[in-house]
Amino acid sequence: MTNTNKIIQNILTSRKRLPHTKTPVNKSNEEGGCGVTGFMANIPIAGRHIYEPSVQMHNRGNGKGGGIAAVGLSASDLGIPKDVLEDHYLLQVAYLDEDVILKVESTNINPLFDIYKSEKIPTIDDYTSIGLEVKPPDVWRYFVRVRPDVLEKFIRYNHLYKMDKKKAEDEFVSQNSFRLNQTYYASLGEKQAFVLSHARNVMILKVVGYAEQATQYYCLDDFRAHGWIAHQRYPTRGRLWHPGGAHPFSGMHEALVHNGDFANYHAVCEYLNQHNIYPQFLTDTETSVLLLDLYNRVFEYPLEYIIEALAPTTEYDFDCLPPEKQQVYKYIQSQHMTGSPDGPWFFIIARNDPYHDLMQLIGITDTAMLRPQVFALQERDDVQIGLVCSEKQAIDATLQSIAAEDHRFCPIADKYWNARGGSSTDGGAFTFTIKDSGKGDGSKKLITQNKFGEIVQTPEGQIHYDITIDLSDSFKKNAQTKKITNLFNTNDLQGIKQYCSSQFTVLDFQDIRLVCGTIETLAEENDGKKAMAIDLLTHLNDRIFPTDNKKRSSVLQIIRESLTTIFKSSPKIGNNSNSMYAYIDRAGRKDLRGPQGNEKILVVNAKEFEPEGKNCDSRMINKAYRLGWKQYICYGYKGQRFTGCGLGPDSDDVRFDVYDSSGDYMASGIDGMEIHVHGNAQDQLGQIMKRGKFVVHGDVGQTFMYGAKGGEVYILGNAAGRPLINATGKPRVVINGTCLDYLAQSFMAGDPLNGGGFVIVNGITFDDNGKVIDLTMPYPGSNLFSLASGGAIYLRDPECKVVDEHLNGGVFTEVTKADWDLILPYLKENEKLFGICIKTDLLTIDGDCLPFNKVYRKVMPKSALETKKN
The missing domain is CATH 3.60.20.10 (Aminohydrolase, N-terminal nucleophile (Ntn) domain)
Structure with missing residues (x-):
């Protein structure tokens, strides 16, 4: 011994x-x-x-x-x-x-x-x-x-x-x-x-x-x-x-x-x-x-x-x-x-x-x-x-x-x-x-x-910024602020987005702060410019562009501070203004009423609301919907749950834009509405979702879309464990990153070519310069499509890295022209939402643009394939 x-x-x-x-x-x-x-x-x-x-x-x-x-x-x-x-x-x-x-x-x-x-x-x-x-x-x-x-x-x-x-x-x-x-x-x-x-x-x-x-x-x-x-x-x-x-x-x-x-x-x-x-x-x-x-x-x-x-x-x-x-x-x-x-x-x-x-x-x-x-x-x-x-x-x-x-x-x-x-x-x-x-x-x-x-580790050689530096005396001295003002006066929103995306790469932190400060000031002029400012800053918040030697987190901090300032400057609902925006927080919830005059958008500061229960923001929003509000900007989240839940069927004219640290169960049970999350989201999202559109400009957490029955969903990043378990009906989901494990376990979504559901997994991410690159493994986990009886997974896997051992009851089959015609409209919408180009980012491999069936693979339930053969 x-x-x-x-x-x-x-x-x-x-x-x-x-x-x-x-x-x-x-x-x-x-x-x-x-x-x-x-x-x-x-x-x-x-x-x-x-x-x-x-x-x-x-x-x-x-x-x-x-x-x-x-x-x-x-x-x-x-x-x-x-x-x-x-x-x-x-x-x-x-x-x-x-x-x-x-x-x-x-x-x-x-x-x-x-x-x-x-x-x-x-x-x-x-x-x-x-x-x-x-x-x-x-x-x-x-x-x-x-x-x-x-x-x-x-x-x-x-x-x-x-x-x-x-x-x-x-x-x-x-x-x-x-x-x-x-x-x-x-x-x-x-x-x-x-x-x-x-x-x-x-x-x-x-x-x-x-x-x-x-x-x-x-x-x-x-x-x-x-x-x-x-x-x-x-x-x-x-x-x-x-x-x-x-x-x-x-x-x-x-x-x-x-x-x-x-x-x-x-x-x-x-x-x-x-x-x-x-x-x-x-x-x-x-x-x-x-x-x-x-x-x-x-x-x-x-x-x-x-x-x-x-x-x-x-x-x-x-x-x-x-x-x-x-x-x-x-x-x-x-x-x-x-x-x-x-x-x-x-x-x-x-x-x-x-x-x-x-x-x-x-x-x-x-x-x-x-x-x-x-x-x-x-x-x-x-x-x-x-x-x-x-x-x-x-x-x-x-x-x-x-x-x-x-x-x-x-x-x-x-x-x-x-x-x-x-x-x-x-x-x-x-x-x-x-x-x-x-x-x-x-x-x-x-x-x-x-x-x-x-x-x-995070990218080396990048610097951060102290946002407390006072720049109040510098606004009129900066050439960038004049350029932004001129672009706003032309109402060319797309041009402003392109300009700012390119300029935020090369500008230093101080100039970015000055530009955002100018956008805040312009937003105060009228509702039209306010809408442009929110759209622009949201675009900059959502898109992954190069930041050169600057910490992306510091750039996001500046952008989000400006968004918060603009949201908070909206007229309080109790003031009965003629603006299209009405602001409400927990202290002002007693003033909740239906929209009046030009009012269209309820700006909800969720910061002080309880995360769930009778005093939560979700209950207040539910009441606001009954009073006639259809469009919501929700910010200041600190884990508040159930956003979008409980509004009932046929909510097709409702839209939520959600900022900051939203909580669990968002979009669960929705039937027709549209929800955009401007950042990462958390767990149990979209559970038993029936219809609607759900867009997440980041990652999602555990058990995403559990038991979902339908809906059109787009995820910029990754899903954690167990997405789409027990889903049925016809959910159509695009996940640009990957899933950790158990994707679409017990999926029961029929035949996608005859109105059923499917999931597209693109297996991509972004490098430090904001360029789309392939993940090392398109799907790293186990039990892909485990015990599924319907639906399909379209997996972007040109090198066929995912093997039979990843599956449990599923089988690989070729993507046909009918399959491609089915998923192409969703990839086009994905391109519109996230800027992920079908031709250059998805179909181009090692410099060559390949046919779709050389890039994507289809996973079907074994039982469905056998039925098809018979």
Whole structure:
């Protein structure tokens, strides 16, 4: 037996001596989605910035369990020297019963540790003042090191002589926390105390409430850390309505939050039991972090192997791996598949690695990708931040909150993306790592990598802009402003669009701001110029044009600020003006009435509306429709849901233009209306859609068009997992990017050549200069057209990269002239909407314009093909 194996065996044997309670099998409660969010920056960020994204995901929680964790803490905020923070364990104990504080300290703290500092964490005086119904526990924090004699005795007794002494100290701290929890929590009916966290440079706090209430109650608004994570909703298993059962959970030097529920919870517990590990809080989230700790600290697997053990690579993705990686992964799966979490789950992990002097934020999704997730990255001159959340709107809320205080940050990320669990391309996991910059000044840098260690980054050499610079005295001095004014006076909207698209490539930020400021001023002259201004700025917002050395996110920030200014300048509905525009927000909803005079467009500022329920913007819009409003500009979204829903049948004369961070379920059940989303959209869009037109100038999230029955839909970017599942009737959909997996599963849309439905997947994206390029793989996932019985998929795949292994019940067949005549009108509309040229961008391959049947392939249900042959 090697020294490593001996150490592992001795660690596990030592744990066998710990008192424990056999994990019972318990039914999950209220299965469903949680709200998880996190970010990691190269500079410390105040705790109040985890507040807004947490608040905006209340509809993913229930107020019965929430928590936060911070990593890379500020020594000055804790009142200790930096070397103490880095060397000592931050042991945090939650006391539910004040009478046991002295007892706990006398048994599990004072005799075992040298204590540098101990103190009760400050709290607000009245917990009910922030809406809490259950008083959170008093939390004491202890900065400790294991006493040398105690550690030596522990090493001798457990035969850990060959183990690194610091790692042996980690094991002692972990086992001591287990004993404390067993005595004062797990073995009792009435709980008295439990360990929240015991890591170096990591802190966890949780309450029976919402996540942001933990930051409020424990006075963390100004407390700074490099990384923060949060979780809304009590666990699906374990002790509910109890702070001990809320997320995050701690392993050793990490904190983990989890959205989902394990179908094999008992099997995972049995796997842990075989290694003498016994969960105490009885929730699947706890077992998740125990698995992580086992693989990381006991087996000492590299992060890639930990991810593989948790989310194994299977099927065609496994076949696509290099042979040497297949060999390693096959061994990992043979040892750990029985302990791999099964069912819907998504993890966000914040951890400190004191042995390599780095901190990490990690997002891992399950191989079936059954829970939503969005990653984002922003890289600026001297600040960088990585983010991962259940919803994109929570990412935007985080950036907006930070950017409002620190203008080095932008409220728009440079890059957004989804992960595909278990994939051979990115592994379904991404890591944001903070380490020393190497400049010798103590500064940090952020590195973003996928599971395989490949770097993810934004375009190099680009600069950002501080939008707070005052340009009020510069407008009349700029030649560009005069040119824009002259073009507006000619009413040549197409010419203005072409001019601005080309000029925004070469102009610097200041000139772009001046041009947009001029457009704002022109919009004030009359409704005609206002309509032109909105159309122009929307075009610039939607189209992907070259930005030269400028960050596209900064250009978008300028454009969107101008759009917001123009929208907000619309006459308030209570003023009864003669404009075609009428503005309404939550404060003015009492003035809602039908359109009068020239009024045609209701401008809805959704910012202060609730995301759903009786006071949401969707309910107000529904009422406005009954009063006669047919055209809507909706902006200021912060995740508000159900836009366009509930208007009933035959809404053909209704149009929505939606800006900013819209929420889930948009366009669900619509019957005839037209909705344009000017940016990325979120999950569950277009569900059971019957008729209408739906255009998204960006990506869409999970379960897009679930159960849809019809409609004409155009997506500029990608769809995440499970689009068009169980769709029937005749939906006609163009997706210019790709889908991550399970596209059109159980599709039942008849024969497309006889009025049925279909999906076109173009498999393209845009390079840094705004040029259309092919994706590496037109469709990377599995189960393409799985179990479909009708309809078709027209896949742009000139190199035939998609193979039979991607399919499940579908078959490839040639695209006929009839097929091309069917889809060509939709590709022409796609060209009109997004500027994606059929001839040069879609049919031209390596410089040659090819026939349509050499570029596109058709996927049909096997049963439909057999019927056709017969």
